[in-house]
Amino acid sequence: MATSTPWWLLVFALQHCCFSNPGPPPPPSNLQCHRPCSGSHCLDIKCIWNPKPHLDTSTTYSLHWKKNAEDEKVNRSSSDGLIRRAQFESHAELLVWVQAKNQFGSVESEPVVIHTQNIIKPSPPQFQFGSRDPLEIFWNNSCENLQQSVEDCEVAYNTEEDRNQIQVSFANNCSLSSFFYELIIKLFAHFSQYEEELTSSFAHLDPQPNTVYEFQVRCKCDSSLFSDWSETFSIKSAESAPVGEVDxxxxxxxxxxxxxxxxxxxxxxxxxxxxxxxxxxxxxxxxxxxxxxxxxxxxxxxxxxxxxxxxxxxxxxxxxxxxxxxxxxxxxxxxxxMLTPDKQADFPNIDLEMNSENLTVSWNPPPNFSDQVKQYVVQYKDCGLGEFDWIKVNNHQTTGFFKGAFKNYTPYQVSLFVVSNLNEVRHLATARGYSSQRVPSVAPVFDRSEITGTEMTLFWKPVPSCNQSAMILYYQIGVSTQRVYNVSVTPDHEGMTYKLSDLSPGEEYQVWIRAVSKAGPSPKVTRTFRINPHEGYRMMSVYLVTILVVLLAVIICLCGCLLSFFRGVNKMWPLLPQCLNEKVPDPSNSKIFRQMRLKVNEPLTWICVPLHEPSPKISVLEVVAIKSKVFEPDGIRKENGFSQMDCQDDQKQDLGTENTDSTDSGFERKEYSKMVDSDEEKNDGWSSSEEEQSTSGYEKHFMPSALEIMVE
Structure with a gap:
């Protein structure tokens, strides 16, 4: 059976476990004593020490002293750390120590020997006046009241711009100390002894012009301690002409x-x-x-x-x-x-490290880029309220630092510029930074722009960059609970689109979007879209029509190729069977024939002949009558199945059609024996062999020979 532990045992165990073992307090240390003076009076001795911290507040401290002599046995003490004037002599040595005591015992500090006359601490000096040109200050001290001379003085001063105190010791020539900056200052100090009073002075030989200086001084007399620091004395140095350049x-x-x-x-x-x-x-x-x-x-x-x-x-x-x-x-x-409008090419991005108090901008220029640079300029701008600042750094520096109060959740646009050796200003790079970020704002507009078959295009407009509370890393688009897509963005991208594919006609989709930043994702913005069920049929119709059009175009191309092939075979046309040459074209109906008649009548019309139809050499058919032994009953001779009257009629009809542009539809074809050049039909001296030799390819192809006419 388990038993509970008494609470007082727990407390006892806790005390012995968590706290150190009890015992005497630690001994006091750093015991110091002095005699503060007011004017010419230096009364009690005041001692201070440094007690060690202890958890037990019941420790008591007491000051003990006695004359520093072997036979002195008197031991006096006080609890307030003061040795009254009546308890010591003016010129005597005292042995002083401190005792700490509690219920577990007592301890004592190391004893200190003091001389009552050497621990005098004079009152602080008092400033009298100062001069601006040269910059010099004057003060009085109390050593004369103590019937002593001034042994040493120290001056501490600073400026309003640099609060780091600079101390100068006259005894050691000069001693400078500064926390952030190392200043080289020429110092000069001298003392002037007047009959009435002892006056000291300090001159600053190379002060900053028109600068307010704040001085403090302390002194010690013969064999005494340094006084406390005096009150602050302020004085402005003289003006001079300005230097440098305006930034x-x-x-x-x-x-x-x-x-x-x-x-x-x-x-x-x-x-x-x-x-x-x-x-x-x-x-x-x-x-x-x-x-x-x-x-x-x-x-x-x-x-x-x-x-x-x-x-x-x-x-x-x-x-x-x-x-x-x-x-x-x-x-x-x-x-x-003025800033050059074109941007510097091939320069890497800039890196930002930013918090509410500091902004550090760094960059890494290409090799040998600094040889062309006079200086870099780094600027930042709050695009919301217009806060603007810049710094200029030398060409070998690749870091810029700003100190200020940067607002949370506020975008700052940081830009890097370069001033070349030719004194041209160019823009190198830009980045956006935040001192702190939070969940970004949602897209104010989110909808679809079009639906094409099984595809849907989405669009959204992000919050303007000046109103964004975080850097958006990417957007997430989700289709119901099935698919999620990540869409990367650039900082200055104001409009975004994304296409969803493989959708089903007639189905309803819930599509959501959200922005993701370093602080996390924003709330979702959801829209419901339905794909039109007729979209699939419409797209199928479009596909079928497209395929038919393509097939028709292919068939037309094949027909054209076949036609071109048969035109090439036309040179062999007379060798084909007669049935394939049943119909012969009528040259009187040819456009080329009509144009060539105009050419004969008007010599300048050759200029207007179309280029697509070359001008061949046109001949006129001459029908030659051949004697025949066959006669018609009416006394007219027939030759090869044709009467001479028919030939004459054909000739008249051919001559009639030369003056008209129409074709006689009563004849399926006109048959003729041979062609004679119209330009040379007056030349009757041509032989039949010459005519055969001058026969063109056109005549051979389209005109029947005399033998064919006779056979018919």
């Missing part, structure tokens, strides 16, 4: 550019800047001069305490020059060329 840059959008420049730092201004002079050089050669006063407000510019900006965009500008003026001079003009 200017362009803030360019899709259609306009605004000029910006940074306010000069105190180290560059070296005085109060009265105005900035802006010289604008336009492409047509004209020059415009603008004077921006730092005292008189104007609608021409905006100043946010750090940067200046012209409110009107500059167009058709080739370059600008800016100078800063104060009462003693001006900076040299800083030229700023």
């Amino acid at each position: 200017a840059w362009w803030d360019c959008g899709p259609s306009s550019c605004f000029l910006n420049w940074k306010n000069l730092s105190n180290s560059q201004a070296r005085g109060y800047i009265l105005s900035y002079e802006v010289t604008v050089l336009y492409n047509n050669g004209t020059i415009q001069l603008m004077n921006v006063s730092t005292d008189d407000p104007s609608s021409l510019y905006i100043f946010d305490g750090m940067n200046w900006r012209l409110t009107s965009p500059l167009k058709d500008v080739s370059s600008v020059n800016i100078s800063a003026y104060n009462a003693l001079g001006a900076t040299k003009a800083s030229p700023l060329p």
Whole structure:
């Protein structure tokens, strides 16, 4: 049977397990004693020490002292760490220690020997006045009140821009310390002894012009301790002419550019800047001069305490020059060329590391690229509120650093530019960054654009980049619960489409979309789409019609090829059987024949002969009467089955058709024996052999020979 453990045993075990064993407290350490003075009076001795922390708060501390002599046995103590003036002599040595005691025992610190006169701590010095040119400060100390001389003084000073304190020890010539920056400063200090009072001074020989310096000083007298630091004394150094150049840059959008420049730092201004002079050089050669006063407000510019900006965009500008003026001079003009519109090619992307306080931009230029670079310019811009800043780095640097308060869930567009040795400005790369991201916004528009058969095209419009709270890595598109597709995107892609395939006509689909960022996916946006059941039949009809059209085109092509083949065989036509040459074309109906008649009558008409139908040599058929022994009953002779009257009629009919463009439809074909060149029909001296030799291929193909006429 299990028994419960008493609670007090648990507490006891917990104490012995989790806490150290009880015992005496740790011994006190770092015991220091001094006599603070007020004017000429130095009274009690005050001692301080460093007790070790202990869980037991019941430990008590007591201060003990006695004269540092062998025969002295008197041991005095106090609980407040003070040795009253009545309890020690003016010039004596004391042995001092501290005792710590609790219920488990007591311990003592290491004893310290002090001399009551050497532990005097004078009151802090008091500043009297200072001068600006040269920068020098003066103060009084209390060593004279103590009837002692000044042994050493230390000066600590800083500027408003650099709060790191710089200490100077007069005794050790100079001793500098700085946390972030190493400053080389020439120092000079001297002391002046006047009859009435002891006055010390310190001169800064090379101060920053027009800079506020804050001084503190402490001193020690003969064989005494250093006093506490004095109150702060502030003084501004004298002005001088400004140095350096004004840092200017362009803030360019899709259609306009605004000029910006940074306010000069105190180290560059070296005085109060009265105005900035802006010289604008336009492409047509004209020059415009603008004077921006730092005292008189104007609608021409905006100043946010750090940067200046012209409110009107500059167009058709080739370059600008800016100078800063104060009462003693001006900076040299800083030229700023206009941004070259074309983008630098083949440059790698830039990498961003960003949080709410810092932005680090890094890049890796191609080999030997830095040889052409004068400097890089890195800028960032909040496209929502227009927050804008830039820095310039040298050509050997590949990292830019910004320090500021970057808003959460806000896109910042970071761009890298280069200024070449020819003083040309080119854009290299752009990236978008977030100090922190969250789940992205859903697509405001999601629908289908068209449905074609079994395919459906989707489209959506993402949230504009300036309103996105995260970098969208990709989109997910899901079809019901079956398929999910990942669609990659680019940061500046404002419209997206995606095609779904292998869909079934007549079926209803639920399609959803969501954006995915580093912080996770956004909520789904779902739409329901139905595929038209007639889409399949319609597509089938379209496919069938397409196939039929293709087949018809193939058949037409084959027929054309066969026709071309038979035209080539026409040269062998007379050798074919007569039945294949039943019908012979009538040359009187030929377009070529009519055109050639015009050619004979009008010599210039050959210019208008179509190129697609070459002009052959046309001949006129001459029917030659052949004597026959056969006569008709009416006394007319028949030759080879034809009467002479028929031949005459045929000749008359042929001559009649030469003057007309119509064809006699009463005859299926016109038969003729041979052709005679119309241009040479007056030449009666030709022999039959010459005619046979001059017979063309056209005549051989289309005209029947005399023998064929006689046979018929």
